[in-house]
Amino acid sequence: MRDTSKRYQPVTGRAILYGVLMIVAAYYLLPLILMILTSVRSMEDIRMGQLIAWPESFSLEAWRQAWSEVQIGARSETGLKPYFINSIKIVIPAVAISTILGALNGYVLSFFKFRGSDFFFAALLLGCFVPFQAILLPQSQLLGWLNLGGTIPGLVLTHVAYGVSFTTLFFRNYYVNLPHELVKAAKLDGAGFWTIFFRIILPISTPILVVTVIWQFTQIWNDFLFGVVFSDPSSQPVTVGLNNMVNSTTGETRYNVDMAGAIIAALPTIIVYVVAGKYFVRGLTAGSVKG
Amino acid sequence: MAELNIKNVNKSFGTTDVLKGINLDIQDGEFIILVGPSGCGKSTLLNCIAGLEDVTSGDIMIGDDNVTYAAPKDRDIAMVFQSYALYPNMNVRKNIAFGLEIRKMPKDEIAAEVERVAKLLQIENLLDRKPSQLSGGQRQRVAMGRALARRPKTYLFDEPLSNLDAKLRVEMRTEMKKLHQRLGTTIVYVTHDQIEAMTLADRIAVMKDGIVQQFGTPQQVYDDPANIFVAGFMGSPSMNFLECSVVKTADGFGVQIESQGKTFELAADPAQADLSAYEGKNVVLGIRPEQITHVMPHVESQPFVTRVPVKIEVTEPTGADTLVLTHINGQECECRVHPTEAGNPGEQMDLLFNMSKAVFFDAQTENRI
Numbered sequence: 001m002r003d004t005s006k007r008y009q010p011v012t013g014r015a016i017l018y019g020v021l022m023i024v025a026a027y028y029l030l031p032l033i034l035m036i037l038t039s040v041r042s043m044e045d046i047r048m049g050q051l052i053a054w055p056e057s058f059s060l061e062a063w064r065q066a067w068s069e070v071q072i073g074a075r076s077e078t079g080l081k082p083y084f085i086n087s088i089k090i091v092i093p094a095v096a097i098s099t100i101l102g103a104l105n106g107y108v109l110s111f112f113k114f115r116g117s118d119f120f121f122a123a124l125l126l127g128c129f130v131p132f133q134a135i136l137l138p139q140s141q142l143l144g145w146l147n148l149g150g151t152i153p154g155l156v157l158t159h160v161a162y163g164v165s166f167t168t169l170f171f172r173n174y175y176v177n178l179p180h181e182l183v184k185a186a187k188l189d190g191a192g193f194w195t196i197f198f199r200i201i202l203p204i205s206t207p208i209l210v211v212t213v214i215w216q217f218t219q220i221w222n223d224f225l226f227g228v229v230f231s232d233p234s235s236q237p238v239t240v241g242l243n244n245m246v247n248s249t250t251g252e253t254r255y256n257v258d259m260a261g262a263i264i265a266a267l268p269t270i271i272v273y274v275v276a277g278k279y280f281v282r283g284l285t286a287g288s289v290k291g
Numbered sequence: 292m293a294e295l296n297i298k299n300v301n302k303s304f305g306t307t308d309v310l311k312g313i314n315l316d317i318q319d320g321e322f323i324i325l326v327g328p329s330g331c332g333k334s335t336l337l338n339c340i341a342g343l344e345d346v347t348s349g350d351i352m353i354g355d356d357n358v359t360y361a362a363p364k365d366r367d368i369a370m371v372f373q374s375y376a377l378y379p380n381m382n383v384r385k386n387i388a389f390g391l392e393i394r395k396m397p398k399d400e401i402a403a404e405v406e407r408v409a410k411l412l413q414i415e416n417l418l419d420r421k422p423s424q425l426s427g428g429q430r431q432r433v434a435m436g437r438a439l440a441r442r443p444k445t446y447l448f449d450e451p452l453s454n455l456d457a458k459l460r461v462e463m464r465t466e467m468k469k470l471h472q473r474l475g476t477t478i479v480y481v482t483h484d485q486i487e488a489m490t491l492a493d494r495i496a497v498m499k500d501g502i503v504q505q506f507g508t509p510q511q512v513y514d515d516p517a518n519i520f521v522a523g524f525m526g527s528p529s530m531n532f533l534e535c536s537v538v539k540t541a542d543g544f545g546v547q548i549e550s551q552g553k554t555f556e557l558a559a560d561p562a563q564a565d566l567s568a569y570e571g572k573n574v575v576l577g578i579r580p581e582q583i584t585h586v587m588p589h590v591e592s593q594p595f596v597t598r599v600p601v602k603i604e605v606t607e608p609t610g611a612d613t614l615v616l617t618h619i620n621g622q623e624c625e626c627r628v629h630p631t632e633a634g635n636p637g638e639q640m641d642l643l644f645n646m647s648k649a650v651f652f653d654a655q656t657e658n659r660i
Contacts, residue, residue, distance in 0.1 A: 086657065109319060111428045112383065179374050181373070181376035182378065183374040184341075184343050184363075184372065185370070185372060185376040185378075185437075186378070186389075187343065187363045187364065187391075188341060188343075188363045188364065188365035188369060188370050189363075189364070189389050189390035189393055189437075189441075190390055190393040191364075191393050195393065199389075200378050200380070203380035204380050
């Protein structure tokens with residue numbers, strides 16, 4: 001007779017694995033679920049019952065308030081909407097510009113090496129290790145000189161300058177794994193610098209483009225420090241708006257509105273991950289396995 | 292079509308000299324092979340011809356044009372790479388058409404040219420596929436197609452067959468030769484495979500350490516190697532090199548060899564080398580395995596043939612012949628005998644050393660005597 005107990009060992013192992021994964025998933029999901037549940041409860045419900053409880057009633061009133069009605073600080077416009085729009089105005093150009101610059105830098109550093117290009121790359125990489133706080137003073141000085149202090153273009157410039165180290169690193173590491181003969185062949189076919197970039201290199205950069213866009217989008221959208229330091233009330237991003245909203249209380253803490261506001265502020269990054277998440281993983285591992 | 296002249300080309304990367312005074316005069320329509328071990332500078336030379344690397348000094352002429360400092364696209368050359376370097380984002384048709392589009396050829400002419408090339412290489416049914424959907428051999432054809440489409444003066448091939456499996460490689464080799472006969476354009480072809488070099492080339496340039504060791508027809512390079520390196524590199528199994536001393540024989544000079552404690556004198560053909568200056572000194576005898584055979588009466592009666600008994604150490608049957616390994620002068624020596632004549636390892640066997648094609652090298656300089 002064969003020993004049958006061994007046959008079940010992989011099954012048991014798998015069960016433990018899934019068990020652990022479920023606990024980890026729950027650990028991450030529970031706060032979100034709690035936020036959603038709280039955001040659809042009424043203040044009445046929250047005040048009378050427990051802070052953590054199943055909703056007695058369902059209402060999107062708190063979402064409406066957080067989006068357009070809640071008084072934030074002393075400004076005349078209400079709700080998170082203007083902040084949200086500011087964030088979009090900052091994120092889209094900042095992500096686009098830093099990604100394109102990163103792609104170009106990576107392209108040059110991989111295929112058009114020049115004297116000192118390795119030093120240039122190393123110096124650029126140092127930028128990844130500069131903490132946000134370290135550049136606050138010089139950057140505000142610079143924005144002042146450029147007359148961009150407290151403006152959306154000023155914030156875009158700050159995020160582009162800060163992000164270009166990361167985007168260059170991503171693209172350069174992706175491009176060094178591409179066969180150099182591809183560029184040689186294109187040169188012999190008569191293509192120039194820009195033609196090779198736009199017709200050959202960029203079209204095969206999709207995985208790393210997705211990674212870079214997600215990375216930059218998350219970084220810039222979630223940024224609070226630059227947003228609070230280099231802005232004035234008309235250009236504050238949603239993270240600052242949310243902070244101000246939670247801190248501007250009139251009597252009682254409206255948990256449902258706070259929760260709805262927090263979800264609104266986090267929604268774009270969640271959507272980006274859900275839509276492009278699988279490309280993100282694919283892009284991160286690209287190059288490690290030959291396609 | 293044009294001749295290609297490479298004049299005293301040097302190339303250094305920093306302090307490393309990769310090419311040292313390369314001179315090659317290539318006739319219009321010649322099939323030239325650059326062959327050598329990896330790191331000998333053959334691919335660098337090809338890149339210099341293509342214009343993908345700048346030369347440090349020297350001139351490259353295509354026809355009457357000095358193209359030393361011309362951009363790759365202005366040299367009217369096409370290149371096929373080892374990795375094929377097909378554009379992964381484009382289908383086969385676009386891959387072939389890309390160079391023509393860049394050169395602003397009218398659309399209908401491009402379509403006609405793609406058709407012509409596809410027909411020539413029998414890849415018409417693959418035109419709408421992406422490179423990732425092709426097998427190795429098909430990719431190779433597409434890479435050739437891309438080169439053919441531009442109808443350049445000169446073709447450069449950088450180890451185009453080395454990524455194919457053995458059978459396909461032999462097939463493509465034949466096709467390559469047919470193609471060259473049909474097109475009649477100048478081809479410079481880099482390989483490290485000496486069989487490819489022998490079978491394809493009109494002339495072979497054997498390179499080592501950035502220097503052209505010998506430039507000649509396959510038969511010249513095989514029969515008249517300039518030095519030990521060339522002699523050992525060309526031919527498989529490679530030539531035997533036996534260090535032995537020169538002795539005076541009845542009518543000329545010869546070398547002394549030792550097998551199983553007995554010494555034998557092998558008379559040298561004076562047409563092959565004048566050994567008079569080396570009497571009493573050591574030289575390196577170069578003799579190919581096929582010049583050491585089993586005893587055949589009609590061969591034994593020829594001049595410069597000596598019968599030597601040896602001890603068989605290892606036998607390697609290849610089907611057509613059996614290779615017999617033995618020791619001469621304490622050095623390994625491989626011999627090619629008929630399968631039915633080969634003995635078993637450990638046995639004794641008589642072999643005929645045919646010296647009529649043997650070559651001699653200076654033991655110090657390793658150059659041909």
